Amino acid sequence: MDIAHAADWTIPQGWQHYTAAEHAVWTTLFERQAALLPGRACREFLAGLKALDISAGIPDFELMSERLFGLTGWRVVAVPGLVPEDVFFEHLANRRFPAGNFIRRPDQLDYLEEPDVFHDVFGHVPMLTDPVFADYMQAYGQGGRRALQLGRLGNLARLYWYTVEFGLLRTDAGLRIYGAGIVSSRSESVFALDDPSPNRLGFSLRRVLRTPYRIDDFQQNYFVIDSLPALLDETVNTDFAPLYAELAALPDIPISAIEPTDLVFTRGTQSYAASH
Numbered sequence: 001m002d003i004a005h006a007a008d009w010t011i012p013q014g015w016q017h018y019t020a021a022e023h024a025v026w027t028t029l030f031e032r033q034a035a036l037l038p039g040r041a042c043r044e045f046l047a048g049l050k051a052l053d054i055s056a057g058i059p060d061f062e063l064m065s066e067r068l069f070g071l072t073g074w075r076v077v078a079v080p081g082l083v084p085e086d087v088f089f090e091h092l093a094n095r096r097f098p099a100g101n102f103i104r105r106p107d108q109l110d111y112l113e114e115p116d117v118f119h120d121v122f123g124h125v126p127m128l129t130d131p132v133f134a135d136y137m138q139a140y141g142q143g144g145r146r147a148l149q150l151g152r153l154g155n156l157a158r159l160y161w162y163t164v165e166f167g168l169l170r171t172d173a174g175l176r177i178y179g180a181g182i183v184s185s186r187s188e189s190v191f192a193l194d195d196p197s198p199n200r201l202g203f204s205l206r207r208v209l210r211t212p213y214r215i216d217d218f219q220q221n222y223f224v225i226d227s228l229p230a231l232l233d234e235t236v237n238t239d240f241a242p243l244y245a246e247l248a249a250l251p252d253i254p255i256s257a258i259e260p261t262d263l264v265f266t267r268g269t270q271s272y273a274a275s276h
């Protein structure tokens with residue numbers, strides 16, 4: 001996009017310029033997801049959603065950031081859309097979440113290629129109210145800078161995809177969603193938990209770094225973490241440099257394959273992927 005932006009790609013959100021129709025798109029999406037997610041999203045997400053108080057129209061990032069900063073020291077900054085990887089990592093490493101300021105059109109409620117303010121804010125910001133997840137996202141930004149230097153971003157991006165965007169969490173009450181790409185999508189909020197098609201496998205760092213993903217349709221694999229502290233602990237306390245070196249010599253795992261060492265929650269039929 002050709003909007004003038006600062007060196008860190010931030011722009012004013014321009015909250016006063018949203019139209020009533022744009023606020024209405026937010027509210028429609030919000031109400032649909034808020035009704036669907038209890039019993040599906042994890043308690044950390046639902047608590048964050050409540051704490052942020054963002055049900056009525058597109059949130060003003062300044063006001064939302066004050067609340068978020070008080071909880072975990074994060075802020076949300078506006079950007080025109082996707083930003084270069086190094087810029088993205090720099091923001092995360094400084095506890096700033098870059099969010100697109102535009103909203104999808106009313107005919108795009110169910111699918112959109114580029115992340116908009118609903119995906120970025122509704123999907124991502126509630127989890128940033130959780131202190132453990134907040135630390136994970138900052139560490140990911142630091143890890144991203146390092147992966148760029150080491151030329152292994154292809155591997156690290158899979159970690160983001162299978163946790164931040166499409167992660168599931170094991171709880172006493174059953175599997176729950178914490179991934180932003182799932183909670184911001186009505187159809188995937190159901191598919192990710194209930195459909196017989198995808199594999200649902202225990203999270204393993206090495207395994208995830210070797211597994212390709214789909215960007216344009218429902219996932220063929222979801223990885224289940226034991227807890228948010230376990231995810232933070234494993235990623236922060238592992239030096240990825242030797243891991244990247246090791247992975248460079250190993251082939252990727254075919255997208256729907258199940259490995260003998262996988263902890264299998266669901267052995268997917270892959271019927272959805274086979275017919276799309």
Ligand code: PHE
Nearest residue numbers: 139140143235236238239240
């Ligand atoms: N510990 C990782 C490294 O050495 C950084 C990282 C932390 C990556 C958390 C992802 C998530 O590169």
Ligand code: FE
Nearest residue numbers: 115165180181
């Ligand atoms: Fe996202």
